[in-house]
Amino acid sequence: MNSKLVVSSSPHLRTPETITSIMIDVIIALFPVALASVLIFGYYALVTIVVGVLAAMVTEAVLKMKTDIMSDGSAAVTGLLLALTLPPNAPLWIPAVGSACAILIAKHFFGGVGNNIFNPALVGRAILVMSWGTLMVGGSDFWPVPGVLNFSRNVAGADVETAATPLEAEIVAMGTGWQELLVGNVTGSLGETSAIAILIGAFWLFYKGHIDWRIPGGYIGTVFILGMLLGDGFYMDSVLMTGVFHVLAGGVMLGAFFMATDMVTSPVTPLGRLLFGVGCGVITMIIRLYGAYPEGVTFAILLMNAVTPIIDRYTVPKKFGEVKS
Amino acid sequence: MKAKAFKGGVHPEGHKEVTQRLSIVGSKLPERVVIPMQQHIGAPCEPLVEVGDEVKVGQKIGDTEAFVSAPIHASISGKVTAIEPYNHPTGAKVKSVIIEADGNDEWSQEVKPPGKSVEEMEPKEILNIIREAGIVGMGGAAFPAHVKLSPPPEKMIDTLILNGAECEPHLTADHRTMIEDPEGVVFGLKAMMKVLGVENGIIGIEENKPDAIKTMQEMAEKESNIIVVPLPTMYPQGAEKMLIEAINGRQVPSGGLPMDVGVVNQNVGTSRAIAQAIREGKPLIERPLTVTGAGINTPANLMVRVGTIVEEIIEQCNGMRDDACKVIIGGPMMGMAQPELDIPALKGTSGILVLTESEISYSEINSCIRCAKCVDVCPINLIPSFLGRAGEKGQVEVAEEYHALDCIECGCCTYVCPASRPLTQWIKIIKAEIMAQKKQ
Numbered sequence: 001m002n003s004k005l006v007v008s009s010s011p012h013l014r015t016p017e018t019i020t021s022i023m024i025d026v027i028i029a030l031f032p033v034a035l036a037s038v039l040i041f042g043y044y045a046l047v048t049i050v051v052g053v054l055a056a057m058v059t060e061a062v063l064k065m066k067t068d069i070m071s072d073g074s075a076a077v078t079g080l081l082l083a084l085t086l087p088p089n090a091p092l093w094i095p096a097v098g099s100a101c102a103i104l105i106a107k108h109f110f111g112g113v114g115n116n117i118f119n120p121a122l123v124g125r126a127i128l129v130m131s132w133g134t135l136m137v138g139g140s141d142f143w144p145v146p147g148v149l150n151f152s153r154n155v156a157g158a159d160v161e162t163a164a165t166p167l168e169a170e171i172v173a174m175g176t177g178w179q180e181l182l183v184g185n186v187t188g189s190l191g192e193t194s195a196i197a198i199l200i201g202a203f204w205l206f207y208k209g210h211i212d213w214r215i216p217g218g219y220i221g222t223v224f225i226l227g228m229l230l231g232d233g234f235y236m237d238s239v240l241m242t243g244v245f246h247v248l249a250g251g252v253m254l255g256a257f258f259m260a261t262d263m264v265t266s267p268v269t270p271l272g273r274l275l276f277g278v279g280c281g282v283i284t285m286i287i288r289l290y291g292a293y294p295e296g297v298t299f300a301i302l303l304m305n306a307v308t309p310i311i312d313r314y315t316v317p318k319k320f321g322e323v324k325s
Numbered sequence: 326m327k328a329k330a331f332k333g334g335v336h337p338e339g340h341k342e343v344t345q346r347l348s349i350v351g352s353k354l355p356e357r358v359v360i361p362m363q364q365h366i367g368a369p370c371e372p373l374v375e376v377g378d379e380v381k382v383g384q385k386i387g388d389t390e391a392f393v394s395a396p397i398h399a400s401i402s403g404k405v406t407a408i409e410p411y412n413h414p415t416g417a418k419v420k421s422v423i424i425e426a427d428g429n430d431e432w433s434q435e436v437k438p439p440g441k442s443v444e445e446m447e448p449k450e451i452l453n454i455i456r457e458a459g460i461v462g463m464g465g466a467a468f469p470a471h472v473k474l475s476p477p478p479e480k481m482i483d484t485l486i487l488n489g490a491e492c493e494p495h496l497t498a499d500h501r502t503m504i505e506d507p508e509g510v511v512f513g514l515k516a517m518m519k520v521l522g523v524e525n526g527i528i529g530i531e532e533n534k535p536d537a538i539k540t541m542q543e544m545a546e547k548e549s550n551i552i553v554v555p556l557p558t559m560y561p562q563g564a565e566k567m568l569i570e571a572i573n574g575r576q577v578p579s580g581g582l583p584m585d586v587g588v589v590n591q592n593v594g595t596s597r598a599i600a601q602a603i604r605e606g607k608p609l610i611e612r613p614l615t616v617t618g619a620g621i622n623t624p625a626n627l628m629v630r631v632g633t634i635v636e637e638i639i640e641q642c643n644g645m646r647d648d649a650c651k652v653i654i655g656g657p658m659m660g661m662a663q664p665e666l667d668i669p670a671l672k673g674t675s676g677i678l679v680l681t682e683s684e685i686s687y688s689e690i691n692s693c694i695r696c697a698k699c700v701d702v703c704p705i706n707l708i709p710s711f712l713g714r715a716g717e718k719g720q721v722e723v724a725e726e727y728h729a730l731d732c733i734e735c736g737c738c739t740y741v742c743p744a745s746r747p748l749t750q751w752i753k754i755i756k757a758e759i760m761a762q763k764k765q
Contacts, residue, residue, distance in 0.1 A: 005665070006651045006685055009750035011658040011736030012678075013337050013494065014686050017743045019694055072691075114692030114744070210696070268697035268708060312708075319728050320566060320705040321579040 023073030029201035036197035037190035041088040052083030052095035059103040081121035084191025098124035118305045181248035192254040202257040211261040218277020219256040226285040251297035265305040272315035279304045328571040333704040334559040344497045349613045349626040358632030359669040361419040365461040366468045367393035378405045383436035395469040396459045400610040400630035402431040412668045414654040448520045458602035464592035467673030476584040489530040489593040490563030493656025496676040498613040503537040507544040513596030526551040533558040561735040565590045620649030620679030636666035651680040658736045691744035699738035709738035709748045716751030724755040
């Protein structure tokens with residue numbers, strides 16, 4: 001018999017799940033997205049992703065003063081997500097600076113994993129957008145038409161060197177088929193173009209129980225409905241297809257499944273999660289239709305991150321057996 | 326009738342295959358027993374014997390005037406050698422009567438059949454037999470059975486539910502009781518229904534025990550007002566609030582009791598003990614318990630005399646493996662880890678579980694990543710992550726505002742937490758603080 005017995009409070013069983021295993025699941029879920037970006041935009045996308053991930057991991061290791069750059073895996077996820085929001089031809093210092101800002105300012109200034117208010121990858125992206133706007137937002141040399149490993153070059157503007165993102169101009173959009181948007185063979189940020197790749201990844205997160213339907217459902221549903229109601233039916237002369245367009249074009253899919261669902265910065269209550277998704281959708285559409293930026297996903301999610309504590313505060317679920325007094 | 330799954334809950338590995346086919350066998354008669362005067366929720370008993378007294382099996386050795394309590398009986402025949410505070414599975418030292426066996430196992434003359442059938446008895450008589458037999462809830466909480474069966478007259482009770490869920494992993498003693506003595510279980514149920522004057526008797530059993538469901542159904546078919554309801558296999562299905570909601574859709578109000586929704590709950594083992602008390606006059610001096618876990622050499626279901634030392638029970642199962650490192654009284658989700666094994670098995674001891682090194686996690690406590698998995702599994706619909714933080718920081722008001730007192734301590738939140746946060750533990754601590762402040 002063992003002379004020393006372990007004593008602890010119940011329960012004495014635990015799932016094998018850890019923060020690291022969740023982060024690994026997110027990386028697995030992002031693999032199809034990253035793969036799609038390489039297929040669509042070429043090997044340079046891979047370089048951008050590697051730089052973004054490494055910069056995040058190194059920044060975290062330096063801040064924690066540890067040599068283990070894997071740590072709990074959360075920095076790698078941040079770097080990967082940030083890289084996937086970047087223009088395909090961005091110079092390599094862009095992912096490096098963005099990841100470093102994300103980890104330093106958005107994560108560790110707030111106390112490290114679990115304590116940040118804003119989604120670190122999106123803060124990194126927001127800093128880049130505000131500091132190097134012409135480079136980050138469409139219409140510049142950094143937004144090529146889909147590149148080396150193109151499935152098809154039949155995208156609007158394929159005859160020119162650069163193209164606007166699908167939301168940039170309705171003219172361009174009208175030339176882009178919805179099938180193209182689904183596959184992702186259009187111009188856009190690295191990871192946002194392929195709805196199919198995003199859905200495959202999201203399925204893994206659903207399967208593993210890391211996200212539920214409320215945030216992506218609220219977000220995408222709201223974008224779809226507002227797209228139909230307010231989108232002027234410009235796309236394919238169809239109100240319905242304009243709603244579809246607003247969902248598939250731009251960053252909504254990536255944002256809804258991978259950014260808004262960030263555990264740390266979204267509400268914990270079930271109703272709160274739904275409201276959060278709806279709020280993201282509303283703000284995204286306001287920015288898209290009436291704002292100065294062509295795309296609103298980044299700022300929509302960041303704004304909703306800011307109100308997450310108050311959403312949680314006012315959506316406390318009804319406890320079992322609650323008696324109305 | 327098919328029960329609905331409750332909201333939340335978890336699916337820990339059952340491990341029940343280890344012991345679910347092992348019949349309950351009588352354990353070796355102990356040479357010495359330690360019988361604490363507190364084995365139940367409520368007032369402790371005062372010893373009725375003195376050091377040097379000879380006692381016989383079933384002789385009452387502890388009792389009290391208090392209503393919420395249950396008398397205590399000698400579980401072996403022999404001589405009282407000491408009455409002193411002794412180690413108790415709760416971690417406290419509790420006044421205990423220590424009896425050295427004379428080896429005769431001679432039963433007290435107090436133990437005799439009542440001489441009339443349950444049909445001839447008045448409800449009060451039955452209730453008195455249950456009280457005098459010292460019967461307490463045998464699912465683990467050890468609440469005196471006669472108290473539950475005496476609801477205030479203004480509470481209209483219409484249903485008696487027998488809990489055969491046995492949702493804790495590893496444990497199979499209730500399962501075996503239903504297989505081996507279904508007649509006794511139903512007899513006890515009918516007697517309790519008579520005490521309460523209710524027409525509906527329902528036996529709820531988790532679907533992972535199809536043989537028990539079949540056996541109990543065959544027995545229940547002979548009765549017009551007793552049915553068996555299979556329950557989804559999901560921890561904590563056996564928690565009384567979850568059980569009642571699954572069976573008849575009623576939610577026990579926050580801060581209330583099952584009787585507030587017209588229900589009284591008893592465990593199947595308790596029902597069987599009540600049958601034995603009524604038919605044979607036998608008090609609660611022994612109980613079935615499961616000795617199991619990877620750390621035990623020969624897992625078993627044993628009928629153990631109350632007061633048998635846990636270490637001796639483990640030795641009867643050929644001892645522990647070298648890598649055994651945690652001994653739990655009860656199940657792995659709500660049971661208590663023991664610092665030492667010189668403790669007695671009690672009326673409420675449903676199992677002895679021995680875990681090995683590889684089954685224990687020592688992971689460090691990380692920051693909450695707000696994954697909300699605890700929110701999703703909480704059967705009471707609380708926000709365990711917030712409560713845990715309030716407990717960690719000692720924020721009594723915050724904990725109260727987020728309904729800490731409604732927590733049933735099932736452990737689901739800690740079970741799923743990827744940040745290894747001991748949420749249940751923190752909530753238990755802050756609950757105790759809230760209660761202490763309320764008393765002031």
